[in-house]
Amino acid sequence: MKFTVLTLFPELVEVFFDHGMIGRAMERKLISGESINIRDFATDRHRTVDDRPYGGGSGMVMKPEPLGRAIRSAREKSPRAKVILMTPQGKRFNQEDACRMAEENQDLIFVCGRYEGIDERVHSLFVDEEMSIGDYVMTGGELAAMAIIDSTARLIPGVLGSEASPLADSFVDGRLEHAQYTRPERFEGIKVPEVLLSGDHGKVAQWRLKSGLTRTFLNRPDLFEQTRPSKEEKKVLLQWAQELKALAGESV
Template identity: 50%
Template structure:
């Protein structure tokens, strides 16, 4: 996969992309990440990338020319790139979206600043608008880091255990079950006996039930769009009775 990030602050990405899983993914050549300062594409003497909004109002607006030209440069050899605008007005980012983007060959992330983008960027250039949450940041850089991290970890060969992403919270529509490690007894706090039993069927059933319980207690909204088995429906009724 190739990921190009268009930003006015490329140094913000240095530490994030040169540590941990993202660094290893690049070393394994599972992904190529390029950070481009789109100010370099401004066609004016002072390299200005923003201007006052037509009609008046507070703040400055990013001009279309530098961004259009930067995207044209990074996509000239790409057949079907996904061009993503980081924006508070965009689609709320989810694990499902991360899984969708992980199947692409080329992503272009555009990080905005100031009051916003010239509307022609939205209408005629991008394929997706994404928001990482219902709040406003000073720019799109942090959102881009979140998207890159969540997508790259899903690429084949990036994580040590290929099954790891399959059990992540949200991948199944539910939150992940609790985890424990040694010691079995830490200051009187004990690991559930079923996890020490060696009975894999019972362990998987316990994990599935705990996953559903945790979702019911912490994120019941997720259950509205989740298809449950008959067994899970029975467990859900148990949880509801426990709360009465």
């Protein structure tokens, strides 16, 4: 699977491709990545990629000619690639999208806008999908594109050290992941929960289920509206509620 990023600042993306999980996956030929400088496709001596918007207004708009040529060039290298525009008006990216992209295993071309955005004609002529990573505005789409690449690439078989790792991620089953602990057993007076030291896999699994559910309830209760609690989850939540009620009674 190839990830191509069209940007005015390719050095930002190149560092991302060279390090960490992404860098190791590229070395092992599990994925490939390329950054393309949109400015290389400008034809004037100043390599102009932006201009004033028609109708007036503040800021500048990315010109369609250099960007269109850059997209066509990227598509020549990846004919079946999907072109994704990073924009605040796009669909909000989530774990389900990451799973879908990883399963499709289709090359992706990310268009990273700058300034006030890109000429609207590029949308209709070249873009297959518009995406956002949240309801806020950034100075460019590069960080958003890298976030999507990272979350998608880690789901491709072989990229992570353990094939089971992504199966326990937050949001995979509509819940947040359970709390994690490692050595030492005690840190600044706080001890690792005894159940995690017991070696009883059944009790550990039950503790992790409860931990994930309570974290979801406290931090992202909206996830229960998207995925209704199962019979087992309801039982765990009810038990937790009873424990809280008993604790509240003792403190009165």
